[in-house]
Amino acid sequence: MPFDLDPYLSARRQLVEDALAARLTALDETPAALLEAMRYSLLGGGKRLRPILALAACEAVGAPAERALDAACALEFIHTYSLIHDDLPAMDDDDFRRGRPTLHKAVGEAMAILAGDALLTEAFRVAAARRGVDPAGTAEVLFELARAAGAEGMVGGQALDVAATLGRPTLEELERLHRKKTGDLLLCAVRAGARVGGASEVQLASLTTYGRALGLAFQIVDDVLDVTADLATLGKDPGSDREAGKTTFVDLLGVDGARRRAAEVMDAGLLALGPLGAAAEPLRALARYTVDRDR
Amino acid sequence: MPFDLDPYLSARRQLVEDALAARLTALDETPAALLEAMRYSLLGGGKRLRPILALAACEAVGAPAERALDAACALEFIHTYSLIHDDLPAMDDDDFRRGRPTLHKAVGEAMAILAGDALLTEAFRVAAARRGVDPAGTAEVLFELARAAGAEGMVGGQALDVAATLGRPTLEELERLHRKKTGDLLLCAVRAGARVGGASEVQLASLTTYGRALGLAFQIVDDVLDVTADLATLGKDPGSDREAGKTTFVDLLGVDGARRRAAEVMDAGLLALGPLGAAAEPLRALARYTVDRDR
Numbered sequence: 001m002p003f004d005l006d007p008y009l010s011a012r013r014q015l016v017e018d019a020l021a022a023r024l025t026a027l028d029e030t031p032a033a034l035l036e037a038m039r040y041s042l043l044g045g046g047k048r049l050r051p052i053l054a055l056a057a058c059e060a061v062g063a064p065a066e067r068a069l070d071a072a073c074a075l076e077f078i079h080t081y082s083l084i085h086d087d088l089p090a091m092d093d094d095d096f097r098r099g100r101p102t103l104h105k106a107v108g109e110a111m112a113i114l115a116g117d118a119l120l121t122e123a124f125r126v127a128a129a130r131r132g133v134d135p136a137g138t139a140e141v142l143f144e145l146a147r148a149a150g151a152e153g154m155v156g157g158q159a160l161d162v163a164a165t166l167g168r169p170t171l172e173e174l175e176r177l178h179r180k181k182t183g184d185l186l187l188c189a190v191r192a193g194a195r196v197g198g199a200s201e202v203q204l205a206s207l208t209t210y211g212r213a214l215g216l217a218f219q220i221v222d223d224v225l226d227v228t229a230d231l232a233t234l235g236k237d238p239g240s241d242r243e244a245g246k247t248t249f250v251d252l253l254g255v256d257g258a259r260r261r262a263a264e265v266m267d268a269g270l271l272a273l274g275p276l277g278a279a280a281e282p283l284r285a286l287a288r289y290t291v292d293r294d295r
Numbered sequence: 296m297p298f299d300l301d302p303y304l305s306a307r308r309q310l311v312e313d314a315l316a317a318r319l320t321a322l323d324e325t326p327a328a329l330l331e332a333m334r335y336s337l338l339g340g341g342k343r344l345r346p347i348l349a350l351a352a353c354e355a356v357g358a359p360a361e362r363a364l365d366a367a368c369a370l371e372f373i374h375t376y377s378l379i380h381d382d383l384p385a386m387d388d389d390d391f392r393r394g395r396p397t398l399h400k401a402v403g404e405a406m407a408i409l410a411g412d413a414l415l416t417e418a419f420r421v422a423a424a425r426r427g428v429d430p431a432g433t434a435e436v437l438f439e440l441a442r443a444a445g446a447e448g449m450v451g452g453q454a455l456d457v458a459a460t461l462g463r464p465t466l467e468e469l470e471r472l473h474r475k476k477t478g479d480l481l482l483c484a485v486r487a488g489a490r491v492g493g494a495s496e497v498q499l500a501s502l503t504t505y506g507r508a509l510g511l512a513f514q515i516v517d518d519v520l521d522v523t524a525d526l527a528t529l530g531k532d533p534g535s536d537r538e539a540g541k542t543t544f545v546d547l548l549g550v551d552g553a554r555r556r557a558a559e560v561m562d563a564g565l566l567a568l569g570p571l572g573a574a575a576e577p578l579r580a581l582a583r584y585t586v587d588r589d590r
């Protein structure tokens with residue numbers, strides 16, 4: 001019987017939503033306007049792909065999902081901050097996100113910058129909370145989280161993206177840009193979940209191969225959706241990347257070629273999960289979901 | 296013989312400058328434009344008060360200054376990011392900082408936002424590096440660092456500051472704003488240095504009293520300097536806080552009253568250092584320097 005992803009996603013999403021709300025509520029010395037801005041973006045929907053990947057990776061190595069909740073929340077805090085800052089007028093200048101006004105449209109630019117800064121900072125506090133994880137594992141997860149999100153990872157990818165509007169990158173350059181911009185944090189989600197779940201080095205290596213493939217496939221599909229989806233489905237301005245003069249995988253491979261490339265990349269990543277057996281079924285289903293999603 | 300602060304500051308500053316430059320150089324997969332922007336702000340001068348406080352607190356509990364270098368660098372990364380974001384057009388809209396154009400004037404707003412984000416993120420990677428510090432201590436320092444810099448601390452203070460331009464705060468409210476905005480990170484510098492130096496709980500309590508007083512005295516003096524100094528000495532636009540309609544300690548206490556209050560606050564904090572004896576001489580001298588500085 002094939003693994004049924006929908007009830008799994010519902011249950012894990014609920015875990016994540018509850019944990020995110022609880023982490024915000026705990027910040028009770030936060031000025032009200034700032035907390036409200038953080039809440040608007042953090043609890044305003046979203047697929048919760050990164051936190052669910054962390055939970056699924058934790059389960060894939062035989063540990064309960066709950067053990068990865070702090071890491072999962074930290075990942076979603078970071079993802080949310082990156083969306084807030086990317087949407088700013090000086091960056092992508094987007095007006096809509098998840099079907100609602102972007103944060104700077106809702107609360108002004110100053111408070112949006114601060115809410116992003118706060119979410120990024122609090123991500124590390126959440127990850128440092130050490131509920132049920134040994135201190136050495138906590139420090140290792142924090143280190144990887146900062147590397148994936150920082151100058152050599154996500155922020156570096158954004159910087160390349162800002163520069164990339166000036167010329168047409170090769171496929172290799174485009175893959176490097178996206179590995180940094182989105183791939184490293186998705187990979188980090190898988191590795192962080194596995195690590196707090198007590199993964200062996202061999203398991204961690206398998207999951208790293210999977211996570212890297214998922215990150216690349218995710219971005220290729222994102223580019224396809226930017227061309228094929230409409231505002232109502234996507235929740236943000238479709239075509240905004242093309243309008244900004246950015247080269248996409250669709251530019252280099254065409255829509256069908258990009259879809260094929262995403263499927264090939266993901267298939268190779270799925271092979272690495274073999275040794276993990278049935279415990280990795282959620283990760284396999286999440287890979288299919290990532291490639292086949294329509295938003 | 297009184298403690299001679301100048302050679303101490305020179306030596307510790309050199310330690311900090313070298314360590315900061317080394318931490319940046321290690322980020323060799325960072326896109327060149329981003330790394331250049333980070334370098335412009337991080338290595339563009341500055342008093343290095345927070346990192347030197349961390350080193351001095353580490354020494355005050357009998358450990359070598361070098362053990363606190365990672366924490367010291369993390370603090371300066373965070374301080375530098377906060378200046379970059381504070382200077383943005385949507386925030387304080389400042390054109391000069393440390394006698395040079397602010398980062399967004401030099402490299403554009405998008406890259407300035409990203410450089411700030413990168414410095415904030417890398418701060419936690421530096422703090423998680425665990426060179427010579429046990430993992431439990433590392434996780435504790437990371438947790439306090441994030442709390443001091445985050446929604447309940449520095450970013451929260453900025454948010455209050457944005458709101459405070461609308462009305463005149465009481466002295467108590469102004470102290471709360473500044474405790475968050477600058478005090479918490481200065482206190483964190485002292486506590487982090489002491490903790491990685493192996494402070495006892497009693498020592499940590501003494502240094503907490505000192506650090507809290509230093510943080511408040513520092514901001515009161517900052518407000519005095521904003522009125523009394525000129526651009527050449529201060530390196531940034533003097534009077535910019537008053538122009539922005541923000542209430543300062545000088546508004547509430549007058550120049551002389553504010554100076555007196557800073558001295559009183561600091562004297563109370565210095566009392567707490569008594570049990571630490573001669574090892575705390577650098578911290579005592581740093582307190583006098585903070586109250587008597589002209590920039």
